[in-house]
Structure formats: C-alpha cells, structure tokens
Amino acid sequence: MTKRQGDGPVRAVIYVRISKDLTGEQLGVARQEEECRELCARLGFKVGEVFSDNDISAARGKVRPGFEALLASRPEAVVCWHTDRLVRVTKDLERVIALGVNVHAARAGHLDLSTPAGxxxxxxxxxxxxxxxxxxxxxxxxxxxxxxxxxxPYTAGIRPFGYSEDHVTIVPAEAEAIRAGASMILSGDSLSAVARTWTEAGLRSPRSIAAGANAWTLRGVKNVLISPRYIGLRTYRGEVMSEAQWSAILDDSTHYALVSILSNPDRFSGGPRTGRTATTLLSGIALCGVCGETVSGRGYRGTKIYGCRQTHTRTPRDVADQRAERTTLARMARPDFLPTVLTVHAGGGDADTARLHAEVKSVRERLDGLALAYAEGAINLSQMTAGSQALRASLENAESRLSGVTGLPPLDPATGIAGLLEGWTGTPLPVKRSWVQFCTIVTLMPANGKHARNMTPSDHVSIDWRDLDSSERDGQAV
Known part of the structure; x- marks a missing residue:
C-alpha cells in the first residue's frame, strides 16, 4: 500500500547511487535518475526530491548523506534504479520498512512493504x-x-605522485621533486619546508587535485616520502609483497632513513628531532646546569636563546656562543695543546673524522628510530626488518671508513693549529662544533632570580676544559 495525500498523484522521491565514480562527472547517477523519472511517468507519480549518493558504497557501513536525507523526508513512495542501489544490508532495509512506504525500482520491480509476505x-x-x-x-x-x-600496479585508483596514469612510467619533474624532498628531510628540513617547496614549484598531489585542494599537506608529503612504492616495492594492505613492475625513484638506504626519521614518535612528542642537522653552535653539546640535558636553540620574547626541554635556562645564544668559541680558541692556543693533539692525531690520517662520526651517529639514531617506530605501531614488521637491513649496510660502510681514525676533529696537517686559529671565523659550523666539543664541556646556568641584563657571561656560562687524552673533564673551570 502506498501512502496518498488527498486525491492527488503520489509524491515520490528518487534515490540514485553508485559505489565508484572514477571520473567525478556523476554520469552514472544521472543515467539512473533519467530511468527513474521515466518510471515515475509511467506510474503516474509526481517527482519530488532527488537524493543522490555519488561514489559511496552501501555495503561498508559508511554514512550516506543522500540516504539519510531520504529517510528524513517522509516520502509517499521511493523510486530507485535497482533495489541494491537503495539498500545492500538488512539494517538499512529495516529503516526503509519503518517508513511504511513502497519501493519501486526501474530494473527490479516493486517491493510491497505493506504486507508480511512483501x-x-x-x-x-x-x-x-x-x-x-x-x-x-x-x-x-x-x-x-x-x-x-x-x-x-593497482591502477583502479588515482595515480601516485611521481608516476603517470599507468602507475608505472616515471614523471621526471615529480621524481626529481621527491628526491629533493628526501634530501631536505635528511638534511634537517621539515615537512612544512618540503610542502612549501613542492607547492611553490607548481606541483600538485593527484589526490589533492581530485579533492579540489591547491597545496600540499604535511600528511601528503609524509605519505609520499615513506611509501615503499618509491623504492620499487609492491605492497598490499601495508605489507610488502614483492618487487614491483616499475622503476624506483629513491634508493633503499634513503627510503629507510626517511621512514626512521618521519615515523619516529619522538619527532612529535617534544623529544629530539631525529635526523636534524644542527644549525647552532651549542645545540646538542651544551648542558643544562639544572637537569644535565643537552640544550637546543629557540626563541624567547624576540631573543635567540639556548634552553633545555624543561626551560631551566634561557641563555642568550650570542653570549654562550662567544664564550664557548673564545674558550676553545684559548685552549688551542696553549703551549701544551699542539704536542698533545699531534700525539693523539698520530696515525689518524687526514680523514674527515667529524663527518664520519656524524654519519655513524646519524645511522645509529635512525636504526633506533626505526625500532621505536615499530614499537609504537607507526610501521609494520616487514618495514622495520627491511629498513634495518638497509641501514645496517650503511652503518657497516661508514664504520669501515672510520676504522683507524682517532675521532679528532678535522685538522689540516699543512697549516696545523695556527691555520685553524687564523681561519676560525670562516670555519664551517660542523667543524667549529667538533672542536668546541673536543676541547670543552659547556654548562648553561639558570638565572636564579637575576635579570638577564644584570648577569655576566660567567653567570650565564660555565666551561670546563677536557683532558685531551681521555676526553673527560679535568676540573679546570674557566
């Protein structure tokens, strides 16, 4: 039985739906609506509202806005192209039955919901x-x-960034952007910086284009940089299945370094920003005089400072840097420094020890980050296993190059200490950091109630010289 209002024609609503609309042009639902209108004309129904759910499945528990609006519209009859367009699961059918109206389908006939048999x-x-x-x-x-x-390749979805519509052929400009983005992250840049670079270059994520977005999001950049697709691996539901039938854009060690850095929970929980190259002299070197943790560079009320995570100290960066550099230079200028250095340096060759040590440390941190990411559920076992193998190969290579090197910072054997002192102003920051750490232990002190303008450099910074033979503090504060 179909509900009627007075003696007029039945007011029917039309419902149309398709599960997948790959083009986004809504041609499928338009065709369904056309046939539904023809059925209404044959039955003598007056067409009321048309409710549509385009590109939405009815079998996966997703909310269908059009279906919900239909239920709330209190129709006298429902017309659809096929009953499986309207309902695919019993719980949805029961909601339609509760309306107390009949359903007419252009391709599946009439469902009489007014009787037990129907x-x-x-x-x-x-x-x-x-x-x-x-x-x-x-x-x-x-x-x-x-x-x-x-x-x-899985070609039913939107093409991946870096590959063309066949999901196999590399798009050169996008592949180069992926490599540049990977290099930026490994050099310490943020996902925001990569997102800005890609957006400003006029590159767009195929998914964001489909969604009408104009800029890269942090999640979008991260998903690209940690996807196994870009080292030529095929995955299924997050697990690596096999080598892919397309060419890689990144090498294995770069990919797993990115996974370690970008999946490490410490990156987002106030901990150390893994994989970041230091951009200040004392970050990660100087110690907080209260908690003993290493400090990092930051800003405070317009002033560049160093501070620990608990902000026990807010030491002006220029004061701490100047005092640390002067003390390091004073240590290197002492008469006993050169003979000690030459003794320690004997047999060390001219290898760039600071760079090698930094490389070994970085790879070890990435291995730790990979394990932590797995423990936190950010990556799966296959990713951790494959990543560990790739990073361990890099670690073995770096350690083999480091063998026989003493750990002394870079030193030009021709100009020696004198050349280092003379050219200190133009010395690269990593080399300066190496010598500061090699020569001194820098401790930044809390204000203890004093105003910054009333504090001397010695109030802010305490520096001890290291014993160059053991790299341990010798207790001589300066």
Whole structure:
C-alpha cells in the first residue's frame, strides 16, 4: 500500500547511487535518475526530491548523506534504479520498512512493504544482495592479492605522485621533486619546508587535485616520502609483497632513513628531532646546569636563546656562543695543546673524522628510530626488518671508513693549529662544533632570580676544559 495525500498523484522521491565514480562527472547517477523519472511517468507519480549518493558504497557501513536525507523526508513512495542501489544490508532495509512506504525500482520491480509476505521477500532479496556483495569483495581481494604478489600496479585508483596514469612510467619533474624532498628531510628540513617547496614549484598531489585542494599537506608529503612504492616495492594492505613492475625513484638506504626519521614518535612528542642537522653552535653539546640535558636553540620574547626541554635556562645564544668559541680558541692556543693533539692525531690520517662520526651517529639514531617506530605501531614488521637491513649496510660502510681514525676533529696537517686559529671565523659550523666539543664541556646556568641584563657571561656560562687524552673533564673551570 502506498501512502496518498488527498486525491492527488503520489509524491515520490528518487534515490540514485553508485559505489565508484572514477571520473567525478556523476554520469552514472544521472543515467539512473533519467530511468527513474521515466518510471515515475509511467506510474503516474509526481517527482519530488532527488537524493543522490555519488561514489559511496552501501555495503561498508559508511554514512550516506543522500540516504539519510531520504529517510528524513517522509516520502509517499521511493523510486530507485535497482533495489541494491537503495539498500545492500538488512539494517538499512529495516529503516526503509519503518517508513511504511513502497519501493519501486526501474530494473527490479516493486517491493510491497505493506504486507508480511512483501517484507519477507524484501529481506530475502537484501540478504542475497549482502551475500553477493561479500562474495564479490572476497573475489576482488584475492585478485588484488595475486596482483600484488606479481608486482603489478593497482591502477583502479588515482595515480601516485611521481608516476603517470599507468602507475608505472616515471614523471621526471615529480621524481626529481621527491628526491629533493628526501634530501631536505635528511638534511634537517621539515615537512612544512618540503610542502612549501613542492607547492611553490607548481606541483600538485593527484589526490589533492581530485579533492579540489591547491597545496600540499604535511600528511601528503609524509605519505609520499615513506611509501615503499618509491623504492620499487609492491605492497598490499601495508605489507610488502614483492618487487614491483616499475622503476624506483629513491634508493633503499634513503627510503629507510626517511621512514626512521618521519615515523619516529619522538619527532612529535617534544623529544629530539631525529635526523636534524644542527644549525647552532651549542645545540646538542651544551648542558643544562639544572637537569644535565643537552640544550637546543629557540626563541624567547624576540631573543635567540639556548634552553633545555624543561626551560631551566634561557641563555642568550650570542653570549654562550662567544664564550664557548673564545674558550676553545684559548685552549688551542696553549703551549701544551699542539704536542698533545699531534700525539693523539698520530696515525689518524687526514680523514674527515667529524663527518664520519656524524654519519655513524646519524645511522645509529635512525636504526633506533626505526625500532621505536615499530614499537609504537607507526610501521609494520616487514618495514622495520627491511629498513634495518638497509641501514645496517650503511652503518657497516661508514664504520669501515672510520676504522683507524682517532675521532679528532678535522685538522689540516699543512697549516696545523695556527691555520685553524687564523681561519676560525670562516670555519664551517660542523667543524667549529667538533672542536668546541673536543676541547670543552659547556654548562648553561639558570638565572636564579637575576635579570638577564644584570648577569655576566660567567653567570650565564660555565666551561670546563677536557683532558685531551681521555676526553673527560679535568676540573679546570674557566
């Protein structure tokens, strides 16, 4: 029985839906609406509202805005292209039955929901639709798994950044941007910096284009940089299945270094920013005089300062840098320094020890970061295992180059200490940091109630000389 209002024609609402609209042009729902209107004309129904759910499945529990609006519209009859467009699961059918109206389908006939027999038929039809949907999903999942194991690309979705519409051919400009973005992260830049660089270069994520966005998001950049796709691996539901049938854009060690850095929970929890290259003289070197933690550079009320995570100290950066550099230079100028250095340096060769030590330390931190990311659930076991293998290979290579080197910072054997002192102003920051750490222990002190303008450099900074033979403090504060 169909509800009527007075003696006029039945006011029917039309519902149309398709699960996937790959083009976004809504042609499928338009065709369904056309046939539904033709059915309404044949039945003598007056067409009311048209409700549409384009590109939304009815079998996966997702909210369908059009369907919800239909239920709230209190229709006299519902017209759809096929009943499985309207309902695919029993719980949705029961909500339609509760409306007390009949359903007419252009391709599946009439569902009489006014009688027990009609409702039973409707429930049976829906049960079989649910069964077929589940069977289809299983068949599709098996097909996708087999394709993944064969390394074939999944071409049903939006193309990945860096590859063309066939998901295999590399797009040169995008591939170069991915490599440059990886280099930026490994050099200490942020995801924001990479996102700005890609956006300003006029590059767009295919997914963001589909969504109407004009700029890269941090999540979008991260998803690209840590995806195994870019080292030529095919994944299925997050697990690596096989080598892919497309060329890699990044090498393995770069990829797993990125995974370690960008998936490490410490990066987002106030801990050390893993993989970041120091841009200040004393970050990671100077110690807080209260908690003993290393400090980092930051800003405070317009002033550049050093401070620990608990902000026990807010030492002006220029004061601390100047005092640390002067003390280091004073140590190197002492008469006993050159003979000691030459003794320690004997047999060390001219290798760039600071760079090698930094490389070894960086790789070890990335290994730790990879393990921590796995423990936190940010990456899976296959990613951690493969990443550990790649990073351990890099570590062995770096350690082999470091063998026989004493750990002394870079020193030109021709100009010696005198050349280092003379050219100190133009010395690269990493080399300066190495010598400051080699020669001194820098401790930054709390204000203890004093105003900064009333504090002397000695109030701010305490420096001890190291014993050059053991690299331990000798207790001589300066």
């Amino acid at each position: 409702r039973a038929v409707a429930r049976t039809v829906t049960a079989w639709a649910t069964y077929e949907g589940e069977q289809k999903a299983e068949r599709q999942a098996l097909s996708n798994l087999q394709a993944a194991k064969a390394g074939k």
